[in-house]
Amino acid sequence: MTASIIDGKSIAEKIREDVKEKVAARVAAGKQVPGLATVLVGDDPASQVYVASKHKASAEAGIKSFKYVLPASASQEEVEALVKTLNADPEVSGILVQMPLPKGLDEEKVLGAIDLEKDVDGFSPLNLGRLAQKGREPLFVPCTPAGIMRLLEESGTPISGANAVVLGRSNIVGMPVALLLVKANATVTICHSRTRNLPDLVRNADILVAAIGQPEFVKGDWIKPGATVIDVGINRIPDASRKSGSRLVGDVAYDEALEFAGAITPVPGGVGPMTIALLMNNTLRAAELADEKKE
DSSP states (O other): OOOEEOOHHHHHHHHHHHHHHHHHHHHHTTOOOOEEEEEEESOOHHHHHHHHHHHHHHHHHTOEEEEEEEOTTOOHHHHHHHHHHHHTOTTOOEEEEOSSOOTTSOHHHHHHHSOGGGOTTOOSHHHHHHHHSTTOOOSSOOHHHHHHHHHHHHTTOOOTTOEEEEEOOOTTTHHHHHHHHHHTTOEEEEEOTTOSSHHHHHTTOSEEEEOSOOTTOBOGGGSOTTOEEEEOOOEEEEOTTSTTSEEEEOSBOHHHHTTTOSEEOOSSSSSHHHHHHHHHHHHHHHHHHHHHHHO
16 A cells, blocks of 8 residues: 555645635725734744744735744733734734743733734634634634644545544644544544553554654554554754755654555645645634624
């Protein structure tokens, strides 16, 4: 068996094109251009790259973007005050506070300060709380988990009734995607560093979501034949054959997994592109919600 490749790059491109067309239609109808505000606290290089990519994607989609940078020494009050100012700005449809914040800042309080209708990252405690409650719907779903669900849908993977295993329990990926899978009627097992008999649990998974940040941790023979594997990991490992001296790999041993899985996401080119595509989609939706509020 050789797994089919789930091309996140092309699926993300379709989403971004759809957003671009809808934004253009809004503008043509005389409606407000959606606006995304990013807040970066400190000078973490990885965070700077992530924020730059979000502004680039916004420009390509016809979405206005507003960049705010605070020093790592910024106080809790200063960060929350900026968020509250952006809440009141009618040009800002969505607010994204880049995580992680520098030590000493309370992430939950900062995220809780974002208006629910502008929480395009889906990390507000209220949005996450709604996601966890039966019969309630969040206004926004975190972008990476939403992207994972879209990849499963596009790959034709049956979710209802499936056994799903999620490796990792972070607030950003593991917990929200587990909740989304439950809402889609999968039976979900969440695994972590203290899980016993991990390979045996993974071998029972029709759907495996690997998000633990350990390079090539999941071996091919852990995977149930025909399972769908979503690899969220992005890890850099040494590779003397590359000009850069390193290469990117996921949390799954990809070459081994190809022989067992029915479908699998590559790294890079799988989950990564979906995150920004869903952020653009959420920003457009935030603008539409603002329209409804005005009416």
